[in-house]
Amino acid sequence: xxxxxxxxxxxxxxxxxxxxxxxxxxxxxxxxxxxxxxxxxxxxxxxxxxxxxxxxxxxxxxxxxxxxxxxxxxxxxxxxxxxxxxxxxxxxxxxxxxxxxxxxxxxxxxxxxxxxxxxxxxxxxxxxxxxxxxxxxxxxxxxxxxxxxxxxxxxxxxxxxxxxxxxxxxxxxxxxxxxxx
Amino acid sequence: xxxxxxxxxxxxxxxxxxxxxxxxxxxxxxxxxxxxxxxxxxxxxxxxxxxxxxxxxxxxxxxxxxxxxxxxxxxxxxxxxxxxxxxxxxxxxxxxxxxxxxxxxxxxxxxxxxxxxxxxxxxxxxxxxxxxxxxxxxxxxxxxxxxxxxxxxxxxxxxx
Numbered sequence: 233x234x235x236x237x238x239x240x241x242x243x244x245x246x247x248x249x250x251x252x253x254x255x256x257x258x259x260x261x262x263x264x265x266x267x268x269x270x271x272x273x274x275x276x277x278x279x280x281x282x283x284x285x286x287x288x289x290x291x292x293x294x295x296x297x298x299x300x301x302x303x304x305x306x307x308x309x310x311x312x313x314x315x316x317x318x319x320x321x322x323x324x325x326x327x328x329x330x331x332x333x334x335x336x337x338x339x340x341x342x343x344x345x346x347x348x349x350x351x352x353x354x355x356x357x358x359x360x361x362x363x364x365x366x367x368x369x370x371x372x373x374x375x376x377x378x379x380x381x382x383x384x385x386x387x388x389x390x391x392x393x394x395x396x397x398x399x400x401x402x403x404x405x406x407x408x409x410x411x412x413x
Numbered sequence: 414x415x416x417x418x419x420x421x422x423x424x425x426x427x428x429x430x431x432x433x434x435x436x437x438x439x440x441x442x443x444x445x446x447x448x449x450x451x452x453x454x455x456x457x458x459x460x461x462x463x464x465x466x467x468x469x470x471x472x473x474x475x476x477x478x479x480x481x482x483x484x485x486x487x488x489x490x491x492x493x494x495x496x497x498x499x500x501x502x503x504x505x506x507x508x509x510x511x512x513x514x515x516x517x518x519x520x521x522x523x524x525x526x527x528x529x530x531x532x533x534x535x536x537x538x539x540x541x542x543x544x545x546x547x548x549x550x551x552x553x554x555x556x557x558x559x560x561x562x563x564x565x566x567x568x569x570x571x572x573x
Contacts, residue, residue, distance in 0.1 A: 235439060236438075237434070238430040242429045251492060253459045256452060265445060284452050287425075318473065329487045331518070366420075372418075
């Protein structure tokens with residue numbers, strides 16, 4: 233059976249991480265996927281400036297930026313930007329010591345949370361999942377972002393083809409979207 | 414209850430990836446792995462620099478590490494975990510995770526002992542890239558000692 237092809241050539245990605253080498257590592261993976269536009273910055277403030285002047289199709293951000301939390305950055309995108317920027321897909325990378333931040337970035341409106349170290353396989357599968365899976369957005373007084381109760385349908389037989397196909401359960405909210413975040 | 418709006422916004426990423434052409438998952442991942450391997454040497458240097466930065470903090474602290482120093486160590490150790498996991502340094506990865514868990518316990522009880530941090534950093538140096546690191550049982554022996562240290566501080570941090 234032939235595999236589905238994804239075309240990342242016209243996609244612009246913004247990578248936000250305090251560490252230069254981590255930005256380079258993620259950039260090399262994205263280059264391998266064929267992503268045509270890869271920009272990287274080292275702080276939330278630099279990311280804000282970039283987003284105000286440029287259109288970004290996908291944002292990959294670490295959970296704990298040097299000048300603000302990843303959650304604050306995501307809230308700024310979801311609350312203060314106009315359409316379509318505020319619906320920009322946001323993938324959050326968390327370090328080992330940042331796992332406590334998972335619920336904070338999820339409740340700020342992240343599309344998906346991925347634990348570091350991230351492999352090329354996992355990054356590809358997560359980005360492909362974000363790109364190919366239609367997902368409702370919710371807007372309430374407390375929350376703007378993708379539906380946190382979203383559940384991916386399990387394939388027939390209940391088995392994923394690969395372990396990495398399964399979504400990160402930590403990133404899935406159990407509470408209703410109308411509840412206080 | 415407030416107003417709740419549910420909608421499906423147009424996501425440009427979804428439209429772009431569906432354009433004709435592109436690459437399969439296997440080809441994309443293989444190219445990405447090659448690209449990452451090409452910069453693995455620099456990754457080794459970054460890991461060694463992070464360990465060195467932790468060593469410097471510990472050496473300058475004496476017997477006590479204040480919470481600010483412990484938080485700084487966590488940032489460097491997190492970097493080591495990320496890269497050790499990426500490039501397959503399993504023992505270094507485990508030693509760095511044990512260091513982070515130990516520091517979390519120290520912070521939880523507002524303790525400032527430098528000794529448990531120092532012993533972890535020595536182990537991380539032992540397992541660092543470019544070193545003739547212990548293998549097999551010898552490595553497990555070192556990691557078991559770290560686990561004992563971590564368990565001691567975790568028990569102190571656990572609610573009584």
